[in-house]
Amino acid sequence: GESVGLHLPTLSVQEGDNSIINCAYSNSASDYFIWYKQESGKGPQFIIDIRSNMDKRQGQRVTVLLNKTVKHLSLQIAATQPGDSAVYFCAENPYSGAGSYQLTFGKGTKLSVIP
Amino acid sequence: NAGVTQTPKFRVLKTGQSMTLLCAQDMNHEYMYWYRQDPGMGLRLIHYSVGEGTTAKGEVPDGYNVSRLKKQNFLLGLESAAPSQTSVYFCASSYGATGQQYFGPGTRLTVT
Numbered sequence: 694g695e696s697v698g699l700h701l702p703t704l705s706v707q708e709g710d711n712s713i714i715n716c717a718y719s720n721s722a723s724d725y726f727i728w729y730k731q732e733s734g735k736g737p738q739f740i741i742d743i744r745s746n747m748d749k750r751q752g753q754r755v756t757v758l759l760n761k762t763v764k765h766l767s768l769q770i771a772a773t774q775p776g777d778s779a780v781y782f783c784a785e786n787p788y789s790g791a792g793s794y795q796l797t798f799g800k801g802t803k804l805s806v807i808p
Numbered sequence: 809n810a811g812v813t814q815t816p817k818f819r820v821l822k823t824g825q826s827m828t829l830l831c832a833q834d835m836n837h838e839y840m841y842w843y844r845q846d847p848g849m850g851l852r853l854i855h856y857s858v859g860e861g862t863t864a865k866g867e868v869p870d871g872y873n874v875s876r877l878k879k880q881n882f883l884l885g886l887e888s889a890a891p892s893q894t895s896v897y898f899c900a901s902s903y904g905a906t907g908q909q910y911f912g913p914g915t916r917l918t919v920t
Contacts, residue, residue, distance in 0.1 A: 725906045736812075736898050736911035737851070782850055786906050795866060796909060798850035 705805045712770040714802045716783035719764060725786040727796065728757060728768045732779045740768070740781075770804075778806045810834055812912035814899050820918045821889040829884040829915050831899030839902045840882040841866075841909060842874060844895040851898060857882055858905070889919045 706712045718726070724745040729737035743750045743757045743766075750757050756769040766783050780803050784796040812833045821827055831840065838859050843851040853866030857876040871893060873885045882901075886893060896916050900909040 727908065729911075734914075736900075736913050738911070739908045742908060784850075795853055795856070796851075798852075800848065800850045 702800070703803045703805070705807060706773045707807050708773060708775060710773055712768075712773045712777070712804060714768045714770075714781050714783075714804065716766040716768075716799055717764060718766060718783075718785045720785060720787045720797075721761075721764065723785040723787045726757070726759060726766050727784050727786070728755075729782045729784065729798075730777075730779045731782065731801070737782060773804075773806050775806045775808060778804055780804070812899055812901055812910050814897075814912040814915050816915060817913070818916050820920065821886075822920055823890060825889050826885070826887050827889065827917075828886075829897055829899075829917075831882045831884070831901075831912060832880055833882075833899075833901040833910070834880060835901060835903070835910065836879070837901035837903050837910075838879075839905065839909075840876065841900040841902075842872070842882065842884045843898045843900065844868065845898060845914075846895050854884065854897075889917075891919045893917065894919045 727742040728740040730740050731737045741752045741755050741757050743759050748759050754771045758767045780801040782798050782801045784798045786796050815830045841856040842854040845851050852868050854868055854872050855866050855874040857863050860879040863874045875883045896914050898914050899912040902909045
């Protein structure tokens with residue numbers, strides 16, 4: 694089954710509000726997590742990443758929180774703008790000990806920003 | 809610096825036909841990947857390469873072959889296309905085994 698999943702498939706947010714997109718993962722060996730944004734008809738675009746030795750990382754208007762106790766990852770977008778409308782994917786990279794080359798992606802959450 | 813490019817952007821095939829998708833990157837990345845994306849699903853790894861001359865199977869390799877003859881190029885081949893291979897194909901590259909993967913714009917393939 695899915696090793697990475699999302700709590701909500703769609704999320705509608707008023708422009709200017711904060712958005713929170715959640716992601717659950719099941720592999721406790723994962724040591725790297727990444728969020729991608731995918732606009733319609735385009736390839737995924739990197740937003741932010743975090744390693745398992747951290748519980749929070751901030752970027753420009755975005756924050757990723759990692760809770761290893763409950764295997765939960767979230768992406769917070771501050772002051773959501775219409776340009777943030779897209780599908781957001783989380784992905785995990787389990788450490789296999791011999792080098793890990795595969796990202797496992799969730800199914801995605803569609804964020805719609807209401808003007 | 810073009811990043812990751814893919815050709816073609818669109819293609820329609822009949823069942824049984826063959827084709828090759830080309831991925832090129834100009835970032836001198838060692839690792840390259842081919843994914844497929846189907847409606848309502850995330851990206852699934854088909855094949856990947858950890859360096860020139862190497863390839864390995866991912867999650868869904870059946871029906872596909874790959875080659876990495878040059879470091880900057882990663883080719884995905886379909887020898888005998890099937891309708892189940894209708895999908896959007898993305899190529900990606902990365903500097904290391906973990907870390908950000910850079911994606912191309914995708915190839916939309918329809919097999920009738």
